[in-house]
Amino acid sequence: MSNPLPIEREDKMQTNCIIHADSRVALAELEPETVDLVVTDPPYLVNYKDRDGRKVANDANPEGVLPVFEQVARVLKPNSYALCFAGWSALPMFSQGWNDAGLRIVGQIIWHKAYASRRGYTQYRHETLYVLAKGNPARPAKPLPSVMDWVYSGNRSHPTEKAVEVIAPLIRCFSKEGDLICDPFAGSGSTLVAASLLGRRYLGFELEAKHCRSARARLAGVERYLTAKVAA
Template sequence: MNFFYHGDCLEILPTIPDAVIDFALTDPPYLVNYRDRTGRSIANDVRGDWLDPAFSEVFRVLKDDALCVSFYGWTKTDEFFNAWKRAGFRIVGHIVFAKSYASKARFVRYQHESAYVLAKGSPVLPAEPVPDVLPWQYSGNRLHPTEKPLSCMRTVIGAFTKAGDVVLDPFAGSGTTCAAAKQLGRRYVGIELDATYHAAAQNRLADRSAIAA
């Protein structure tokens, strides 16, 4: 099972059967109307009306006693928290990825990304839990304006899955989660709305050298 869909996850997730996904790792829009220096943007990055239905579907397709790791926009933490809890998730962990550089500076210098670990049911504890602070390697954002580092996604997937597991990313962007899953011998289901990012991900997943980077 390796699928990378082009389309809206609110339309594609309902076509996936109940309880077939082992683990979800995703980087949804942060609801900040982000634009990078070249003007690239992210769909659905203004309002959070998709949060509840999207994470309800993620909860449904996950197997019992499974985990979801989701990045989030810290200025909209309340909206993400409420959506996760309404979907049925319990918050069981938080991971901070420490950057060696500041991506922005206002009242403080922003030198981290973060994600919550969400549980459906009572997942088995990992044999070797990862630290809750991990190093961040700059991706270069070549394929996507908020492209996550392959090394970070590989660390998270490796900690919470085993070979052959199915990893879901409903906001897959340039396919980093899926590339990391493939590299580790996991199967993947990715969904991306934007045609440009979807095409970049498809090319990436077909290119062995890109996956190994």
């Protein structure tokens, strides 16, 4: 893995891009209170390895993940939301990190899987996202169900890739067209793809260069699709 560099001065306010950077550093370079919504899927801090042996950077390093939320809270506009996937096994650490950053849990969404992604004391058949509030944001006009059906991405570009079909309803519910959506753990870019398709601006940060390349390729495809759609 190549070493990411801090973002350059000219990138500070750039949008509609994914930047190869450590989000602990990169977010600190942004102006405060400039982001409308954060949607992110950080490492679950479980040292995960998929059946092909692929791993996730910082998945066994809380110090590489939890301090990011202090910066998340700083760059979010007043009275706004952060939507964060997390697993149950490290939830106490995440909860403390969110609380220390000034983000409180105000909701939870669970996706039911038709298959077991893992078997231990139980069959693991769900994914969970926590709705975090900075301040006192307005409630969504049309709240999402707290339980929905999972859409499997195939994990083609990333070992824990979320499907755009899972992310898009979140962005549609908690933001409006033209808003800036930020993902500090962008992976292969599903959040950014969903934001672009829904007419939102986006800004992503990703620690691993290979995933940045995948995300940029996906976003270029979205741009071609949207351009062709307008021209049609």
